[in-house]
Amino acid sequence: MRNLTLTTAAAAIAATLPGLAVAQDAAIQIDGSSTVFPISEAMAEEYQIATGNRVVVGVSGTGGGFQKFCRGETDFSGASRPIKNSEAAKCAENGIEFVELPIAMDALAVVVSPENDWVSCMTVEELKTIYEPEAQGKITNWNQVRDSFPDRELALFGAGTDSGTYDYFTYAVVGEEGASRGDFTATEDDNITVQGVSTNPNAIGFLGLAYVEENRSRLKPLEISYKGGECVPPTTDTAGDGSYQPLTRPLFIYAKKSSIENNQKVEDFAKFMFDPEIAPELVASTGYLPLPEKAFALAEKKIEARTTGSHFDGGSKVGVNISDLLATK
Amino acid sequence: MALTTKGNLGPGRTEQSAFDAVHSAKRKDLWFAAGGLFVLAIAMSLLFTLIGDLIIRGTQYIDYDFMTSYPSRLPERAGILSAWVGSLLVMLVTAFLAVPVGIAAGLYLEEYARKGWFSDFIEINVSNLAGVPSIIYGLLALGMFVYGMGLGQTILVAGMTLALLILPIVIVSTREAVRSIPQIVKEGAYGIGADQWQVMWNYIIPAARPGIMTGAIVGLSRAIGETAPLITIGALTFIAFLPSPPVTGEFPFISFAWLHDGFTVLPIQMFNWVSRPQPEFHIAAAATGVVLIALTFSLNGIAIWIRYRLRKQHRN
Numbered sequence: 001m002r003n004l005t006l007t008t009a010a011a012a013i014a015a016t017l018p019g020l021a022v023a024q025d026a027a028i029q030i031d032g033s034s035t036v037f038p039i040s041e042a043m044a045e046e047y048q049i050a051t052g053n054r055v056v057v058g059v060s061g062t063g064g065g066f067q068k069f070c071r072g073e074t075d076f077s078g079a080s081r082p083i084k085n086s087e088a089a090k091c092a093e094n095g096i097e098f099v100e101l102p103i104a105m106d107a108l109a110v111v112v113s114p115e116n117d118w119v120s121c122m123t124v125e126e127l128k129t130i131y132e133p134e135a136q137g138k139i140t141n142w143n144q145v146r147d148s149f150p151d152r153e154l155a156l157f158g159a160g161t162d163s164g165t166y167d168y169f170t171y172a173v174v175g176e177e178g179a180s181r182g183d184f185t186a187t188e189d190d191n192i193t194v195q196g197v198s199t200n201p202n203a204i205g206f207l208g209l210a211y212v213e214e215n216r217s218r219l220k221p222l223e224i225s226y227k228g229g230e231c232v233p234p235t236t237d238t239a240g241d242g243s244y245q246p247l248t249r250p251l252f253i254y255a256k257k258s259s260i261e262n263n264q265k266v267e268d269f270a271k272f273m274f275d276p277e278i279a280p281e282l283v284a285s286t287g288y289l290p291l292p293e294k295a296f297a298l299a300e301k302k303i304e305a306r307t308t309g310s311h312f313d314g315g316s317k318v319g320v321n322i323s324d325l326l327a328t329k
Numbered sequence: 330m331a332l333t334t335k336g337n338l339g340p341g342r343t344e345q346s347a348f349d350a351v352h353s354a355k356r357k358d359l360w361f362a363a364g365g366l367f368v369l370a371i372a373m374s375l376l377f378t379l380i381g382d383l384i385i386r387g388t389q390y391i392d393y394d395f396m397t398s399y400p401s402r403l404p405e406r407a408g409i410l411s412a413w414v415g416s417l418l419v420m421l422v423t424a425f426l427a428v429p430v431g432i433a434a435g436l437y438l439e440e441y442a443r444k445g446w447f448s449d450f451i452e453i454n455v456s457n458l459a460g461v462p463s464i465i466y467g468l469l470a471l472g473m474f475v476y477g478m479g480l481g482q483t484i485l486v487a488g489m490t491l492a493l494l495i496l497p498i499v500i501v502s503t504r505e506a507v508r509s510i511p512q513i514v515k516e517g518a519y520g521i522g523a524d525q526w527q528v529m530w531n532y533i534i535p536a537a538r539p540g541i542m543t544g545a546i547v548g549l550s551r552a553i554g555e556t557a558p559l560i561t562i563g564a565l566t567f568i569a570f571l572p573s574p575p576v577t578g579e580f581p582f583i584s585f586a587w588l589h590d591g592f593t594v595l596p597i598q599m600f601n602w603v604s605r606p607q608p609e610f611h612i613a614a615a616a617t618g619v620v621l622i623a624l625t626f627s628l629n630g631i632a633i634w635i636r637y638r639l640r641k642q643h644r645n
Contacts (some may be wrong), residue, residue: 027570027591031563038605041567042402048569056591057567058482059560059601068563189604191611214606286402287606 032065422488435503502544
């Protein structure tokens with residue numbers, strides 16, 4: 001008897017295997033960057049509550065997300081850096097056209113321990129001295145960075161090489177994306193940087209601003225002086241008005257043009273993400289900085305016009321203007 | 330032993346050296362025991378600290394709402410409904426695939442296969458497979474199931490992936506269990522005229538069942554905590570609805586549509602919350618960990634109970 005049930009069940013499973021064409025109730029598919037994930041999650045959650053339409057979000061990283069996106073598997077891809085030319089070429093090869101949309105601003109903060117009393121502001125050049133590839137094994141002491149710093153060992157932390165955070169930091173500070181020394185504690189989890197820097201008075205590290213906001217008492221964020229300018233602290237205000245440079249960057253959502261065109265739900269969701277009544281509060285609740293007000297109308301227009309292509313030509317830019325980014329060509 | 334090698338010594342000296350030898354052996358024993366106890370204490374206290382910390386931080390967070398809500402951007406609204414349902418369904422598929430195949434393979438290798446270089450080769454490979462990092466299985470599954478066979482990122486694929494992962498464990502433990510049956514049982518059965526299948530079905534399998542079940546459950550306990558291969562095949566991180574129900578209102582009343590649904594599992598949910606900046610999410614992650622540990626413990630508990638029951642049954 002038990003054998004019979006087993007056989008029946010096996011037969012039933014075997015019967016369902018070829019029946020894959022039976023499409024599931026198609027949910028809107030988002031994948032991509034883990035940095036953008038909290039925003040996509042918030043949008044997906046609220047949109048689903050508001051409309052009942054299903055949205056699912058995966059996390060494959062910016063690069064992994066683009067791989068899926070350019071294979072045509074997803075409707076949206078979150079990215080913490082602009083699409084690379086090689087990725088855009090892959091998309092073009094498969095006939096995938098995309099609309100590039102900045103979804104929020106993120107700032108990277110350079111942090112030291114609250115016990116560190118010798119530094120409150122650093123220039124980008126000094127950061128470069130610490131993190132550039134040539135510094136490997138050589139710059140090991142605080143007084144090598146600035147003469148007035150004490151004779152103390154440098155303990156370095158930062159984002160891991162797989163993250164968009166690392167890409168942007170190296171781009172903005174060292175001048176070349178992906179170029180840095182290798183001998184620092186690199187982690188994909190910014191909480192480890194928080195832990196490491198807060199417990200070591202000699203430490204310095206960089207991470208997303210949201211982590212600083214949540215750990216105010218344990219970290220001391222440094223002010224940054226860019227191109228001989230004044231020292232600007234990393235706060236939501238300075239990042240929002242663009243004065244905190246060069247470590248402010250936009251985060252992106254790439255939308256598949258054909259999905260927007262052929263599926264009303266996808267277009268609705270794309271517009272939902274730029275609803276000025278909803279989006280700013282949602283983005284802020286995840287610890288990121290909402291886009292400036294004028295951006296929302298521009299984004300909606302860009303979605304309606306289905307303006308495809310990337311504004312970046314494959315690499316990051318410092319100090320991008322959101323209006324340019326959302327221009328409808 | 331020291332007595333014979335130092336035979337040329339006087340009788341008094343011999344006695345003395347024997348006494349010394351015994352004494353030093355006892356001392357070594359004592360040191361070893363003390364060392365072992367010390368290492369055990371460190372290992373156990375580490376484990377208990379970890380679990381204790383998790384339980385202290387996580388337990389008060391677990392309530393009905395937490396178990397029945399979907400993940401959310403707001404920690405106070407966030408729950409693990411889709412994660413634990415996903416974990417259970419994936420485990421169901423894994424068990425359904427890995428256990429019968431693993432047991433059959435183990436029995437075949439132990440009882441039917443001709444011993445030779447080929448079966449040695451397979452044996453070495455199976456043992457090696459048990460030590461392959463789980464992400465390799467994820468990559469294999471991504472290439473074979475997701476793209477090669479076009480099955481997509483579904484509960485079925487996740488179950489198949491984890492089934493592959495634990496198959497070596499089930500096979501090895503089945504073989505161990507069969508090997509540990511006294512030869513006398515088999516010989517006795519053959520002696521009264523049973524053929525190979527009868528011996529297998531009526532003697533070997535019942536006697537090996539406790540060991541086999543233990544192996545299967547140990548494998549499942551490992552599978553339930555796996556994250557890497559599932560992330561590789563494209564498990565979701567945010568999903569705020571449940572898979573299609575297995576029971577439907579229309580004929581034939583049972584539906585396997587859920588096999589083709591997207592999913593998330595507890596370890597992925599936990600991983601996602603741990604890396605968030607908000608401390609409330611870290612507590613939610615700890616609570617998820619407690620649920621996961623509870624699930625693992627109950628799986629192990631079931632294994633122990635089954636083994637106990639079967640042993641008792643077998644003796645009667």
